[in-house]
Amino acid sequence: MHELSVTEHILNLSLQYAEQHHATRVTDIYLVIGRLSSIVDDSIQFYWDIISQNTLCQGAVLHFERIPAQLLCLDCEYTYEIPADLTPCPSCSSTRIKVLQGEEFYLDSIAIETATEEK
Amino acid sequence: MSNRVTVVENILSANDQVAHLNRKLLDDRKIFSINLMASPGAGKTSFILQTIKALSPSFRIGVLEGDTAPVTIDADKVNAVGIPAVQINTGGDCHLDAIMVSKGLEKLPLEQLDVVIIENVGNLVCPAAFQLGTHINVLIASIPEGDDKPYKYPAIYRGIQVLIINKTDLMPYVNFNMDYFRQGVEMLNPGLVTFPVSCKTGEGIEEWVQWLSAQIQTNRS
Ligand SMILES: Nc1nc2c(ncn2[C@@H]2O[C@H](COP(=O)(O)OP(=O)(O)OP(=O)(O)O)[C@@H](O)[C@H]2O)c(=O)[nH]1
Ligand SMILES: [Mg+2]
Ligand SMILES: [Zn+2]
Numbered sequence: 001m002h003e004l005s006v007t008e009h010i011l012n013l014s015l016q017y018a019e020q021h022h023a024t025r026v027t028d029i030y031l032v033i034g035r036l037s038s039i040v041d042d043s044i045q046f047y048w049d050i051i052s053q054n055t056l057c058q059g060a061v062l063h064f065e066r067i068p069a070q071l072l073c074l075d076c077e078y079t080y081e082i083p084a085d086l087t088p089c090p091s092c093s094s095t096r097i098k099v100l101q102g103e104e105f106y107l108d109s110i111a112i113e114t115a116t117e118e119k
Numbered sequence: 120m121s122n123r124v125t126v127v128e129n130i131l132s133a134n135d136q137v138a139h140l141n142r143k144l145l146d147d148r149k150i151f152s153i154n155l156m157a158s159p160g161a162g163k164t165s166f167i168l169q170t171i172k173a174l175s176p177s178f179r180i181g182v183l184e185g186d187t188a189p190v191t192i193d194a195d196k197v198n199a200v201g202i203p204a205v206q207i208n209t210g211g212d213c214h215l216d217a218i219m220v221s222k223g224l225e226k227l228p229l230e231q232l233d234v235v236i237i238e239n240v241g242n243l244v245c246p247a248a249f250q251l252g253t254h255i256n257v258l259i260a261s262i263p264e265g266d267d268k269p270y271k272y273p274a275i276y277r278g279i280q281v282l283i284i285n286k287t288d289l290m291p292y293v294n295f296n297m298d299y300f301r302q303g304v305e306m307l308n309p310g311l312v313t314f315p316v317s318c319k320t321g322e323g324i325e326e327w328v329q330w331l332s333a334q335i336q337t338n339r340s
Contacts (some may be wrong), residue, residue, distance in 0.1 A: 095302050
């Protein structure tokens with residue numbers, strides 16, 4: 001699976017921001033991932049523990065905010081969430097739907113420690 | 120002291136930046152490009168060969184072949200019909216990314232090409248997340264894979280501009296409910312341009328190649 005390269009991207013992005021802000025250590029990583037974006041979080045943590053060694057991110061805790069897949073029925077305007085499988089509108093069975101959320105796939109923020117007081 | 124740094128950046132933004140550069144390289148040369156995705160054995164290489172046969176009198180084609188192992192089977196098949204093909208070995212990765220494609224493009228004679236077709240690694244999950252910078256993303260679904268794939272792999276159906284339904288010659292032998300399949304696709308990607316084909320009999324290839332030719336022409340002008 002592609003979790004290893006995804007994890008490498010998370011590490012590089014985090015390190016980039018950590019260095020910009022003169023971090024001495026990164027303690028937490030906050031990720032936002034939608035249900036429709038097929039990423040397995042357990043294996044990201046597994047790879048993370050290995051590849052973050054000897055970097056500013058060593059020991060940083062990964063936090064996953066999972067956004068449910070939310071759909072809008074274009075026929076009856078009913079809004080519903082799907083657990084896993086794609087399903088037609090539970091209210092009117094229409095298949096004319098729009099994805100409102102669930103495709104998020106971004107690094108929201110990181111928590112860092114810095115040596116000196118800044119402002 | 121500790122504090123929170125706001126990032127709000129796509130996890131794969133580094134890949135997307137390289138994808139933009141790939142696109143610029145291709146656009147500067149007026150080359151139309153296709154990222155071809157599918158599960159293993161769906162018929163990607165067969166489809167490329169059929170497309171070459173129908174398209175090569177009118178346009179000059181180059182091919183990038185992605186594989187997880189250092190094998191050149193697919194590239195050899197394309198080379199055998201006189202088309203430049205470069206093998207990209209992902210070193211075990213289950214998808215191509217924009218950097219691999221950028222390196223592959225360097226090895227193609229771009230100045231002599233109108234179209235570049237990229238065969239992604241056989242996989243329905245991972246390639247969906249990695250943009251390569253191509254003009255269109257194409258998915259091949261094949262009949263023996265079953266009619267439930269859009270329901271199980273929604274992400275890849277969301278990000279494509281063209282769907283090819285291959286191996287239609289096997290319809291009589293497989294329980295494949297076309298209505299159920301198409302309903303799933305329609306939910307994820309309404310109005311998606313779709314071509315049912317058989318790479319074995321050649322059925323449907325002409326319609327696809329006509330559509331593709333029009334796209335290539337539009338891209339040039
Ligand atoms: N019956 C039938 N067989 C097909 C068709 N298209 C491809 N095949 C067969 O399906 C098998 C796989 O085809 P390939 O073109 O190698 O598939 P691929 O997606 O490139 O496979 P990988 O690169 O290994 O992932 C071959 O045995 C093809 O002959 C078709 O339309 N009908
Ligand atoms: Mg192949
Ligand atoms: Zn409804």
